[in-house]
Amino acid sequence: MNADKIPDIIIGRLPVYLRALQRMSDKGLKTTSSQELGEHVGISAAQIRKDISQFGEFGKQGTGYSIPYLMDKLREILKVNRIWELVIVGAGDMGHAIARYQGFSNRGFQVVMIFDNDSSKIGQKAGGFTIEDAAKMVERIRAARVKMAMITVPAPAAQSVADKLVQAGVKAILNYAPTSLNVPKGVHVQYIDPSTHLQRMTYYLD
Amino acid sequence: MNADKIPDIIIGRLPVYLRALQRMSDKGLKTTSSQELGEHVGISAAQIRKDISQFGEFGKQGTGYSIPYLMDKLREILKVNRIWELVIVGAGDMGHAIARYQGFSNRGFQVVMIFDNDSSKIGQKAGGFTIEDAAKMVERIRAARVKMAMITVPAPAAQSVADKLVQAGVKAILNYAPTSLNVPKGVHVQYIDPSTHLQRMTYYLD
Numbered sequence: 449m450n451a452d453k454i455p456d457i458i459i460g461r462l463p464v465y466l467r468a469l470q471r472m473s474d475k476g477l478k479t480t481s482s483q484e485l486g487e488h489v490g491i492s493a494a495q496i497r498k499d500i501s502q503f504g505e506f507g508k509q510g511t512g513y514s515i516p517y518l519m520d521k522l523r524e525i526l527k528v529n530r531i532w533e534l535v536i537v538g539a540g541d542m543g544h545a546i547a548r549y550q551g552f553s554n555r556g557f558q559v560v561m562i563f564d565n566d567s568s569k570i571g572q573k574a575g576g577f578t579i580e581d582a583a584k585m586v587e588r589i590r591a592a593r594v595k596m597a598m599i600t601v602p603a604p605a606a607q608s609v610a611d612k613l614v615q616a617g618v619k620a621i622l623n624y625a626p627t628s629l630n631v632p633k634g635v636h637v638q639y640i641d642p643s644t645h646l647q648r649m650t651y652y653l654d
Numbered sequence: 655m656n657a658d659k660i661p662d663i664i665i666g667r668l669p670v671y672l673r674a675l676q677r678m679s680d681k682g683l684k685t686t687s688s689q690e691l692g693e694h695v696g697i698s699a700a701q702i703r704k705d706i707s708q709f710g711e712f713g714k715q716g717t718g719y720s721i722p723y724l725m726d727k728l729r730e731i732l733k734v735n736r737i738w739e740l741v742i743v744g745a746g747d748m749g750h751a752i753a754r755y756q757g758f759s760n761r762g763f764q765v766v767m768i769f770d771n772d773s774s775k776i777g778q779k780a781g782g783f784t785i786e787d788a789a790k791m792v793e794r795i796r797a798a799r800v801k802m803a804m805i806t807v808p809a810p811a812a813q814s815v816a817d818k819l820v821q822a823g824v825k826a827i828l829n830y831a832p833t834s835l836n837v838p839k840g841v842h843v844q845y846i847d848p849s850t851h852l853q854r855m856t857y858y859l860d
Contacts, residue, residue: 456854463853468834471809489834490843527856534852541751546848548747551832555849556856595859596852603677620855622848626757628674628695636858637696638851642752642828643761645844646740646802647669648662649826650733650762652842653801 458499459526464489465496466522470554473515481512528556535589535618537609538600539564539572539579542624546598547575560594582609589616596620603627610637664705665732670695671702672728676760679721687718734762741795741824743815744806745770745778745785748830752804753781766800788815795822802826809833816843 468488472480482493482500489496500506500513506521507513523529534557536543547562562574565582572579580588589597597618599609606625613621620636623629626644629637674694678686688699688706695702706712706719712727713719729735740763742749753768768780771788778785786794795803803824805815812831819827826842829835832850835843 459857460854462857463850464834466853467832467847467850471833487836490836525857526853527859528853532852532856532859541754545747545751549848552849555832555853557849557852596855598848619859620852622851622855626673626761627677628670630693630696636855638855640846640848640851641673642755642804642846643758643763644669644673645828645846646738646763646826647672647732647734647761648666649802649828649842649844650738651665651668651731653733653738653825 454502458502461489461491461495461499462522462526464491465500466519466526466528467555469515469519469522473519478515479512480515480518482507485513523556526556530556531558532556532596533558533560533592533594534596534598535560535585535594536562536574536598536600537564537582537585537613538602538605538624539566539569539574540600540602543600544574546600547577549575557596560592561588563588586612586616589613589618594618596622598622598624599629600624660708664708667695667697667701667705668728668732670697671706672725672732672734673761675721675725675728679725684721685718686721686724688713691719729762732762736762737764738762738802739764739766739798739800740802740804741766741791741800742768742780742804742806743770743788743791743819744808744811744830745772745775745780746806746808749806750780752806753783755781763802766798767794769794792818792822795819795824800824802828804828804830805835806830 482496486493486496503525506518536546539562562577563580563582563585569579570581597613599606601609603625606627610629614631614635622638624640626641631637688702692699692702709731712724742752745768768783769786769788769791775785776787803819805812807815809831812833816835820837820841828844830846832847837843
């Protein structure tokens with residue numbers, strides 16, 4: 449296996465498989481098949497088998513996959529068999545919603561800080577966190593060696609926040625601001641913008 | 655042009671181009687090139703030219719693209735040269751944040767209703783909306799002929815909400831619940847789950 453050669457589109461499906469396996473496990477299921485998993489995620493059984501086989505032989509002909517074993521393997525591949533610390537930049541509605549979100553802890557993530565540059569927000573609470581001054585963001589993130597961040601500031605401010613995050617040593621950014629970001633090679637960006645997701649669907653509607 | 659034959663991956667990039675063009679337009683720019691647009695969105699100029707040429711000849715050799723013209727064309731292709739009404743199901747933190755979100759109106763969307771099944775929430779406000787009883791969702795959505803919805807309920811409730819939305823005539827669902835949905839052919843689903851986006855990036859981190 450050469451990890452560098454596995455297409456990103458396959459990597460992108462692994463978290464979806466892991467999430468579906470977690471839901472099966474929560475229901476008390478112990479084993480599954482590529483057919484059953486495929487029905488849960490809307491991907492063909494053949495594609496699932498092909499994707500998973502990129503990383504090794506995790507299932508058995510006839511008996512399928514052990515759910516706990518496959519979950520362990522996927523967590524290991526995705527490196528979420530540990531907890532990654534995250535910071536949030538932007539304490540607006542979305543920043544607050546994420547700071548209060550309970551869904552990260554069993555997926556490999558933990559929010560540790562939230563920043564804003566609005567003096568009326570600094571010192572206030574968001575979820576269990578005290579909102580910190582964005583002016584101290586670079587030193588705070590660097591000192592804590594946090595590698596992941598979520599940007600929830602308005603679009604015009606997003607690039608300068610991203611630049612500071614990169615300066616602070618952040619290597620992965622989940623951007624909620626509705627704008628594309630320029631980052632150096634080696635820094636990863638994913639985007640969450642409801643309007644682009646919606647526009648991708650309206651194309652198909654009448 | 656045969657719309658049915660254009661790969662969904664190309665359709666998925668058009669909203670990103672449109673968003674970048676909007677940002678350029680907001681800055682007062684009138685024309686752009688595939689090179690410049692490519693730098694904004696992190697996609698090669700050749701890919702952009704190829705994607706756009708699927709739909710017609712919208713640029714001129716040497717002078718590039720007129721930003722307002724290309725925006726008009728992309729809005730027409732994506733069918734967001736009109737306003738699509740949306741409902742939100744689930745008035746938790748995320749539902750509230752979306753109900754208050756100001757970024758939909760200039761992207762082709764307008765929230766018109768928000769539902770919850772929690773009697774302590776029904777009748778309360780979320781953004782400018784009064785939270786309505788989810789028990790009346792099917793008839794309310796059908797009567798208003800709304801075709802798009804966002805699901806912001808907990809994962810275990812998401813499939814039954816999706817079933818009701820389909821029953822009500824909804825054709826496109828943006829799902830914020832961290833679970834895959836099964837919907838009939840002809841109904842489109844997109845997913846927003848921060849943990850899957852984050853897990854796609856941890857793969858590449860040390």
